Amino acid sequence: MPLRATIGGNDTHAYEYTEEGWTSLKTSYKATNLLMPCCSSLAIPKTSKLGTFFFAHKQKAECNSAPESAEHIYLKTLVAKAAIEAGWTTCTEYRGRSPADEDWVADVLCKNGCATVAFEIQLSPVPYSDIAERTERYRRSKVRAAWLVDSTKFKEWKSNSNKNYPIFGVNRFDTVEPPTVQHFERPVDEFVKALLSKKVQWIAEPWEYDIFYIEDVCWKCNEPVKQVYGSAIDVYGESAKTVPNASTVLSKFFDFITNDELRSLGLNTIEKHEKLKGNAPGFPYCNVCIHCGAPQNNHYLMNHLQKQNREFGEAKFTSPREGSGNWVWLNDNCGSQASTTSLTVGSRGQ
Ligand SMILES: [Zn+2]
Ligand SMILES: [Zn+2]
Numbered sequence: 589m590p591l592r593a594t595i596g597g598n599d600t601h602a603y604e605y606t607e608e609g610w611t612s613l614k615t616s617y618k619a620t621n622l623l624m625p626c627c628s629s630l631a632i633p634k635t636s637k638l639g640t641f642f643f644a645h646k647q648k649a650e651c652n653s654a655p656e657s658a659e660h661i662y663l664k665t666l667v668a669k670a671a672i673e674a675g676w677t678t679c680t681e682y683r684g685r686s687p688a689d690e691d692w693v694a695d696v697l698c699k700n701g702c703a704t705v706a707f708e709i710q711l712s713p714v715p716y717s718d719i720a721e722r723t724e725r726y727r728r729s730k731v732r733a734a735w736l737v738d739s740t741k742f743k744e745w746k747s748n749s750n751k752n753y754p755i756f757g758v759n760r761f762d763t764v765e766p767p768t769v770q771h772f773e774r775p776v777d778e779f780v781k782a783l784l785s786k787k788v789q790w791i792a793e794p795w796e797y798d799i800f801y802i803e804d805v806c807w808k809c810n811e812p813v814k815q816v817y818g819s820a821i822d823v824y825g826e827s828a829k830t831v832p833n834a835s836t837v838l839s840k841f842f843d844f845i846t847n848d849e850l851r852s853l854g855l856n857t858i859e860k861h862e863k864l865k866g867n868a869p870g871f872p873y874c875n876v877c878i879h880c881g882a883p884q885n886n887h888y889l890m891n892h893l894q895k896q897n898r899e900f901g902e903a904k905f906t907s908p909r910e911g912s913g914n915w916v917w918l919n920d921n922c923g924s925q926a927s928t929t930s931l932t933v934g935s936r937g938q
Contacts, residue, residue: 589656591664591680593631593643594623601680602633602641603665610641625681627651638662639764663709663736663758663776664695666766670777671698671707674784682706686729692722694731698784704731705784711738716748716755723753734783739770746771749915751790754783756915772917782917792913794906797821797844801855803899804892808882814855814901815875815889816841828893834886835871844907851878853903859883 591602600622605613613633622643624631630646636658642665645651656664668678682697694706706726710719719735726733732754737745739757749755758776761767766775774782782788800818805811818827818837821844828834838858841850847857856875861867866885867874875884892898 589634589642589644589661590625590653591642591661591668592625593633594625594628595620599625599679601668601678602643603668603680605641610635624651625683626653636661640665657711659761660695660709660711662764663711663767664707666777667696667707667709667736667780670780671696671784673777674781676700676705676784684729684731686725688728690725690728692725692729694726697731700784706731706733707736707780708733709736711741713741716742716744719748719755720753736769736776751792751913754790754915774917788915788917790913791916792911794908794911795821795844797905797907798825799841799845799850799853799855799903799905800825800827801901801903802893803901804884806877806880806882807884807888809877809880811877811879813875813877813879813884814903815884815892816850816855816858817889817893819844828886828890831866831886831890832868832871834889835867835873838873838875844910845905849905853905854878855903856884861885 593600610633617633622631622633623629624643624645627650629650631643632646634642634644636642638658640658640662642661664680668680671678676698677700679697680695682694684692684694684697686692695709696707698705698707708722723733735753735755736758737755738760739745740760742755742757745755745757756779757770759768759770766777768775769779772779779788798820799816800820801814801816804813804815806813816838817834818825819841820826826837826840828837841858850857856878858873859876860872861874861883862872864872864874864883864885866887868886871886874886875889876882877884
């Protein structure tokens, strides 16, 4: 059931009416051409059991739009009003289309300058993959999505919420008091305002890797080199154990670090050398001398790893690409931080 209808072709939003305005619309609407936005059939202004104003079909037979609960329209109203208070323009049940011709309908679409945020209220259970898919569809339309979900139906919302998929659990409610957002314990309307005003931001915790190396000498140029042979993050680590396994371990470096970054740490880089003598067939990854570019085959590496007189070392690398994090309500005196992402970042398709 929408909060939006049209009168004479112009949008009218139920949440923009005062008590008196709504009462007067209820007596006067028959003389106007009040239509539903979903199917352009006649609309009636109604008031829900939670006291929310909304529009209903005069005859619903013809329309296939899904019915919405009183809780859903109440939350939509709260979100729309909060966004307006935060200085955004809003439209509910907004119909849009991605460049790939995918249709979508946003519960509440909020605009401010070139930033666009779609709030979706999801009180019935759906798989998280649906939420992710719909978020991606919005992203393709240069719209940032934010989800308000029922915390009793989506108990794992927090671990599924991240910078790309902002998901927030709303506590159950059956009164006309705004419900609170779980974990933040603030009313939904206050939370939405904070989100749109960048007071709630994603704080990233970049992942720190340890890279294991041995102090060695390049067989070709005789310069000292740091031959890499393993890496670890937290308690998860892997070191080369055999000649073929060295290639496998080294190939995984590219999941978190580039050759330029290895070089900047003073470590050897890693390359694929298919037919190099001393590499196992089908296991082509090996160290490459930082000075002369000569491949250091894995037989050579394993041999030196097993010698007792080598110096072992560890280099620290903080991945700028990966990490975990949290949505955090920032204090008033907290300035903008390099590692934070507000909801409005990325809404321009960046
Ligand atoms: Zn309809
Ligand atoms: Zn060399």
